[in-house]
């Protein structure tokens with residue numbers, strides 16, 4: 001064992017965890033019986049667990065640790081800020097330097113006239129803010145009937161009542177009486193699973209035009225906004241057909257509705273530009289940012305708002321909304337340092353010119369594996385679909401997710417964090433991953449796929465639904 005022996009034995013940690021810690025998106029009783037994996041430290045792209053295993057983190061934590069683990073500059077900035085001013089609020093006509101500096105920096109980085117920043121503590125909160133913002137905006141403009149927000153099935157926009165309602169995750173809606181009123185969902189541009197015999201281009205147009213149909217069905221005077229992730233993340237890294245976003249943009253331009261781009265995953269370099277909107281040519285009125293804003297070192301999020309919306313809100317009197325931790329000084333200071341590192345170390349340029357093309361080339365070779373129906377990537381987002389029949393893109397006869405879960409378990413055993421969404425595997429590694437580390441990642445993925453395939457064969461599970 002190495003240095004990480006300065007804690008209770010794993011079994012005791014697991015027992016305490018099971019007794020007292022309720023985990024997000026987890027079947028508690030099942031985990032308690034099995035014991036959670038205990039992560040004790042991390043450096044660069046590697047995690048270390050309580051047994052001393054070194055695990056390549058193909059998911060950047062939860063899509064957030066863009067600059068990698070263990071950057072002392074961020075720790076130092078946090079310590080300095082805590083010493084100088086650990087907390088003050090931005091209510092009641094006060095402000096502080098970190099919030100001023102970060103909002104100005106975000107206005108500089110954000111495209112177009114997205115010049116105004118409302119801070120939150122999480123992506124979910126920022127999306128709740130967006131619901132309040134767009135409805136209040138239309139109300140202030142004398143159009144209070146424009147309340148409905150259109151989103152997409154299988155979208156992810158967070159886990160608060162508002163965020164989960166905007167999201168299109170059925171298992172989430174089934175618990176707690178969601179969605180809240182005046183939120184509705186159209187189909188997603190998921191060609192591989194839902195495109196049938198159409199070309200991706202035809203299918204992309206068709207799915208985008210559902211937005212126009214929905215606006216007409218509800219009436220333009222009822223619709224406040226459309227919200228979407230430039231590339232769906234938690235839904236399984238759904239890279240839309242090239243025809244999709246230009247058509248969505250056309251429709252948003254034509255009708256009087258606001259476009260909200262949820263950049264919580266795509267923002268801050270994951271697609272090789274500062275924002276996914278720039279990679280996909282989208283012109284939103286509001287962007288949601290979180291995760292990569294601080295590289296996950298501290299919780300922070302924001303809504304970045306265009307001139308027109310901010311002006312109407314500002315002139316309408318008090319906006320009766322805010323969080324105790326809106327613009328937390330330590331979180332703002334750490335985020336500024338994170339953005340400085342991304343810029344000065346040319347991390348975006350490196351993703352765009354070196355590592356993303358390298359990952360794309362390596363990742364594409366996975367399509368040759370007998371278990372893989374498609375292998376795609378966009379920037380530092382990559383996905384493979386597992387299938388019993390490559391030609392027909394068939395689903396497995398087993399329950400959706402059973403095969404994906406088996407594959408994830410194999411990955412874990414092989415010291416790779418790769419996530420499963422149904423029977424689709426996804427990665428979003430730290431943006432600082434090197435080409436050598438990409439080789440390691442892909443080698444571990446292939447080994448895990450081989451083992452998954454052998455296991456499915458042995459258990460007679462290679463049958464199509």
Ligand SMILES: *Cc1c(COP(=O)(O)O)cnc(C)c1O
Pocket residue numbers: 063121122123124125127156157158159163229233234262263264265290291301
């Ligand atoms: C993670 C995520 C959120 C929610 O962010 P939290 O910080 O978990 O509340 C919202 N939108 C997208 C696209 C996300 O990936």
